Amino acid sequence: xxxxxxxxxxxxxxxxxxxxxxxxxxxxxxxxxxxxxxxxxxxxxxxxxxxxxxxxxxxxxxxxxxxxxxxxxxxxxxxxxxxxxxxxxxxxxxxxxxxxxxxxxxxxxxxxxxxxxxxxx
Numbered sequence: 001x002x003x004x005x006x007x008x009x010x011x012x013x014x015x016x017x018x019x020x021x022x023x024x025x026x027x028x029x030x031x032x033x034x035x036x037x038x039x040x041x042x043x044x045x046x047x048x049x050x051x052x053x054x055x056x057x058x059x060x061x062x063x064x065x066x067x068x069x070x071x072x073x074x075x076x077x078x079x080x081x082x083x084x085x086x087x088x089x090x091x092x093x094x095x096x097x098x099x100x101x102x103x104x105x106x107x108x109x110x111x112x113x114x115x116x117x118x119x120x121x
Contacts, residue, residue: 042121049089049116051076054109066108070094073110081116089114 053072055063063069073094081089092114100106 040121043117043119046087046116046118049077049081049114051078051080051112052109054107057106057108058104060103060106063108066096066110069108070096070110070112073112077112077114081114083116086119087116088119089116091115 051073053069053076055069057063074092077092078089081087083089092112095111095113097109097111098106099109
């Protein structure tokens with residue numbers, strides 16, 4: 001009876017716990033294909049922008065690839081930034097979070113963040 005209780009406790013703990021992994025990927029690549037030199041004091045920092053994209057897979061089926069989800073997160077970040085005039089986003093970072101109970105259920109979330117700057121000269 002004691003072995004059965006221990007087995008039930010271990011299985012219950014395995015089913016009720018989740019796991020999560022975080023990966024950070026920094027990028028200095030210009031998404032808009034514009035090169036700027038930030039060595040002079042010709043800009044001011046406006047704020048931060050963030051975009052999130054998520055994909056859910058059940059038994060490895062569903063959603064699209066990680067590259068597409070990452071691109072969607074960066075696109076959402078630009079959309080949420082409401083850039084105007086001489087503004088752009090620099091220092092783009094993308095955080096990948098994988099959670100769930102692999103291989104049965106997996107949720108991958110990409111969160112893109114960047115700094116909004118505005119050129120003054």
